[in-house]
Amino acid sequence: MIALLIRDIQLAFRAGGGFGLGLAFFLIVTVLVPFSVGPQSALLSTIAPGVLWLGALLACLLSLDRLLALDWEDGTLDLLATAPLPLEGVATIKALAHWITTGLPLVLAAPVLGVLLNLPVQGYWPLVLSLLVGTPALSIIGTFGAALTVGLKRGGLLLSILVLPLYVPTLIFGAEVARRGAEGTDTSTALLMLAGISAGAAALLPFASAAVLRVNLR
Amino acid sequence: MSLWEYANPRKFLATSGRVLPLLWGLSAVFLVVGLTWGFFFTPDDYRQGATVKIIYLHVPAALMAINAWFMMLVASIIWLVRRHHVSALAAKAAAPVGVVMTLIALATGAIWGQPMWGTWWAWDPRLTSFLILFLFYLGYLALWEAIDNPDTAADLTSVLCVVGSVFAIMSRYAVNFWNQGLHQGASLSLDKEKNVADVFYQPLLICIAGFVLLFLALVLYRTGTEIRARRIKALIARERMAG
Numbered sequence: 001m002i003a004l005l006i007r008d009i010q011l012a013f014r015a016g017g018g019f020g021l022g023l024a025f026f027l028i029v030t031v032l033v034p035f036s037v038g039p040q041s042a043l044l045s046t047i048a049p050g051v052l053w054l055g056a057l058l059a060c061l062l063s064l065d066r067l068l069a070l071d072w073e074d075g076t077l078d079l080l081a082t083a084p085l086p087l088e089g090v091a092t093i094k095a096l097a098h099w100i101t102t103g104l105p106l107v108l109a110a111p112v113l114g115v116l117l118n119l120p121v122q123g124y125w126p127l128v129l130s131l132l133v134g135t136p137a138l139s140i141i142g143t144f145g146a147a148l149t150v151g152l153k154r155g156g157l158l159l160s161i162l163v164l165p166l167y168v169p170t171l172i173f174g175a176e177v178a179r180r181g182a183e184g185t186d187t188s189t190a191l192l193m194l195a196g197i198s199a200g201a202a203a204l205l206p207f208a209s210a211a212v213l214r215v216n217l218r
Numbered sequence: 219m220s221l222w223e224y225a226n227p228r229k230f231l232a233t234s235g236r237v238l239p240l241l242w243g244l245s246a247v248f249l250v251v252g253l254t255w256g257f258f259f260t261p262d263d264y265r266q267g268a269t270v271k272i273i274y275l276h277v278p279a280a281l282m283a284i285n286a287w288f289m290m291l292v293a294s295i296i297w298l299v300r301r302h303h304v305s306a307l308a309a310k311a312a313a314p315v316g317v318v319m320t321l322i323a324l325a326t327g328a329i330w331g332q333p334m335w336g337t338w339w340a341w342d343p344r345l346t347s348f349l350i351l352f353l354f355y356l357g358y359l360a361l362w363e364a365i366d367n368p369d370t371a372a373d374l375t376s377v378l379c380v381v382g383s384v385f386a387i388m389s390r391y392a393v394n395f396w397n398q399g400l401h402q403g404a405s406l407s408l409d410k411e412k413n414v415a416d417v418f419y420q421p422l423l424i425c426i427a428g429f430v431l432l433f434l435a436l437v438l439y440r441t442g443t444e445i446r447a448r449r450i451k452a453l454i455a456r457e458r459m460a461g
Contacts, residue, residue, distance in 0.1 A: 144381065148374055152364055161360050162378065165353040166385045169392040176396060193395070197388070208381050215373040 001085060001093055008097035011070075022059040022102045023109055029055040030113040041118045048117035049127060049178030055113075056106045056131055057138060057171055063102045064142040065159055067094060068150045068213075077150075081217050091209035092202075095136075095143040103135035119182060126181020130194060134174035137198040140205050141166045147209040151216040170197055225302035227445045234438040241435035248428030256421035272330045274422060278429035280323035283351065286316030286433065290358075291383045294376035304441065306372035307448070309379065310362055311440035315433060317355045324348055343393040350389045354382045368448065 012019045033051050034044060071077045080090050110131050111124050119127065145163035149155030173194040180187045224230045256274035293309035296302060327345065328338045339345065361378055365371035 148361065148378060149364075151370070155364075158360055158364050161353075162357040165350060165357055165389075166382070168350055169385060169388040172389075172392040172396045190395070193392075205381070208377055212374055212377050215370055215377075218370070 001089055004080070004085070004090065004093050005097055008094065009100055012097065012101040019101050020105075022063045023105045025062055026055045026059040026106055026109060027113065029058060030116055033117065045118040045120055045182070048114060048119040049123060049182050050175045051117060052110050052113060052119075052127060053131070053134075053171060053175040053178055056110065056135065057167055059106055060102055060135065060138040060142060061160055061163060061167075063098070064146050064163065065149075065156045067098050067143060067146040069146070069155075072150045077213070078217060081213070087210035087213055088206045091143055091147065091206040091213065092140075095140045095202075095206070095209075098143065099136050099139035103131075103139050107131040107135060120184075122184050123178065123182030126187050126191075127178045130174045130177035130181070130187075130191065133191065133195050133198055134170055134177075137170045137194075137201045138167065140198075140201045141170070144205050144209045144212065147212045147216065150213070170194065173197065222300075222302070225300070225304050227304055227449075230304050231442055231445060234442055238435060238438055238442075241431055241438065245428050245431030245435055248424055248431060252421050252424030252428050256418075256425060260418060260421060269330055269333055270418070272326050273418065274425045276323055276326040276330065277422060278426045279319045279326065280348070281426060282429050282433050283316055283319035283323050283348070285430075286312050286319060287351065287354070287379075287383070287386070289437070290316065290379050294379040297372055298376050298380075303372075303448075304445065306376065307444040308437060308441045309376065310372075311444055312433075312437045313355060313359050313362070315436045315440070317352065317359065319429075319433070320348060320352045320355060324352065341397055343390075343397060346393045346397070347386075347390045350393070351386060354386050358382065 030051065033047075033055075037043060037047070068077065071080070081087055107128060110127055111119075114124060114127060142163055145159050145166070148162060149159045152158065173190045176190040177187045177194060180190060224233065253274055257271050260271070262268050262270065290309040290312050293305045293312070297306040297309065324345075327348075331340070332338050358375055358378060361375050362371055365374060
């Protein structure tokens with residue numbers, strides 16, 4: 001399992017692995033927001049938590065179709081399916097590798113981009129915390145979506161249509177934590193719900209992903 | 219005589235062929251009676267005026283939109299567990315009906331909301347969760363369309379339906395948490411003392427019965443169509459093999 005994790009991370013970091021693309025996308029989206037809604041700093045600081053969450057979510061989404069597609073094309077996935085490691089484990093590791101290469105950089109970059117959007121000072125910790133707790137759920141749900149569409153030739157757009165509705169609860173609670181944090185009110189309920197979603201998704205969704213992968217590898 | 223006998227497509231087609239005319243007829247009778255009674259023979263509400271009458275379309279459609287998804291969930295689980303093709307096809311057949319019901323509920327709600335709330339749309343929990351339900355339906359249908367192999371498609375959409383149900387329910391509670399609502403609470407439950415006044419209640423029940431029957435008829439009919447389409451495909455394939 002660890003070998004697979006290291007392999008996936010190394011592949012992502014090497015040239016053509018697409019590491020940093022999600023990050024660049026996140027940056028660009030954030031920069032485009034003031035152009036579209038205007039540069040008033042009061043307005044920007046109200047919408048900053050939501051915009052950052054949405055940007056992080058979209059950046060996660062964009063990198064999903066690479067998650068399994070390359071392994072599918074060169075046959076690695078067939079080998080992994082016949083390996084002693086259960087497919088549920090493969091799905092978990094894939095999600096973890098995706099989170100380390102995409103989710104974690106987004107978490108670290110979010111406060112910097114918060115400066116651009118004039119995020120209130122007390123909002124930084126809740127924002128980082130909510131992304132740290134919430135982005136694993138995005139990766140795990142995304143792995144399920146990627147597993148669903150892995151056999152399709154043009155799965156990219158379909159993948160987003162399938163995954164975005166599944167992202168709704170995570171986005172609601174995550175953005176709620178960030179927003180309440182920015183307003184300086186209590187964030188604990190939403191944060192606990194968000195953590196619940198992440199933990200529940202981590203516990204249950206790999207089974208669904210593995211079941212779907214088995215169907216697709218049949 | 220067990221329910222599982224209808225997993226045989228031939229048996230299913232024979233029985234549904236016999237039941238369908240009855241279902242069509244009954245649903246037509248119920249809908250005509252319920253809607254006519256509701257639209258023309260009930261008093262206007264003292265505050266809402268005639269707009270209250272949209273309830274006879276809105277409530278049954280909303281009810282069936284949710285029940286259609288629930289039916290798809292049950293059919294998907296039956297397919298995953300017992301692998302009856304009719305079940306998978308029934309889930310596929312119910313989805314477009316469910317989409318239309320969702321759209322009717324959203325549209326009638328907007329038409330009613332414009333004069334009453336002064337807005338076509340509000341980000342109220344109920345409205346929002348219906349919109350999300352609509353998105354789930356879209357994803358489900360898109361996945362069916364995208365996959366060529368019918369068995370793979372049935373498997374993948376069934377898993378999506380199960381996972382989607384969990385997330386749909388979570389979204390329902392999440393939006394409750396996220397925003398307080400404009401939408402009135404439930405006014406139709408069997409265990410409550412105070413429901414909608416009887417003059418509105420009776421035609422509404424008939425309309426709901428009509429919608430349920432209509433849904434059943436549409437799903438049986440569409441499932442039959444799917445089975446026949448599958449047969450035609452098999453016949454064509456066989457012919458090609460022979461030739």
